[in-house]
Amino acid sequence: MILNFFQRVYAVVQRIPSGNVATYGLIADLIGTKDARRVGHALHANPDSSKTPCHRVVFSDGRLAPGYAFGGPEEQRRKLESEGVSFLPNDRVILSLHLWDPT
DNA sequence: CAAGTGACAATAA
DNA sequence: TTTATTGCCACTT
Numbered sequence: 001m002i003l004n005f006f007q008r009v010y011a012v013v014q015r016i017p018s019g020n021v022a023t024y025g026l027i028a029d030l031i032g033t034k035d036a037r038r039v040g041h042a043l044h045a046n047p048d049s050s051k052t053p054c055h056r057v058v059f060s061d062g063r064l065a066p067g068y069a070f071g072g073p074e075e076q077r078r079k080l081e082s083e084g085v086s087f088l089p090n091d092r093v094i095l096s097l098h099l100w101d102p103t
Numbered sequence: 104c105a106a107g108t109g110a111c112a113a114t115a116a
Numbered sequence: 117t118t119t120a121t122t123g124c125c126a127c128t129t
């Protein structure tokens with residue numbers, strides 16, 4: 001059973017360990033595509049938030065997604081902090097400190 | 104079938 | 117450093 005693009009995105013997102021974050025571009029690269037946009041669409045179409053921690057996926061700049069589907073960017077920021085992720089005054093995640101290393 | 108839209112990223116100014 | 121523009125590709129209308 002081959003996995004759909006969306007399911008593949010979900011699989012990678014679920015692989016992100018707590019306290020780390022991944023960028024759309026990174027996920028796209030892991031899957032084998034360059035289109036980070038599709039990754040965004042996949043997460044927006046995300047059927048189960050508790051199953052797919054899309055809150056750990058951020059922009060390449062470290063900023064949170066504009067249309068977070070679970071209660072707004074505030075909720076997302078709160079969850080990330082709860083997992084041990086630190087933020088800069090700019091509302092940006094410290095990617096250099098929390099960016100997931102897929103190794 | 105064609106055009107428009109979008110949870111992005113890279114480049115230019 | 118921030119804002120604007122362009123490119124990519126899939127999905128919706």
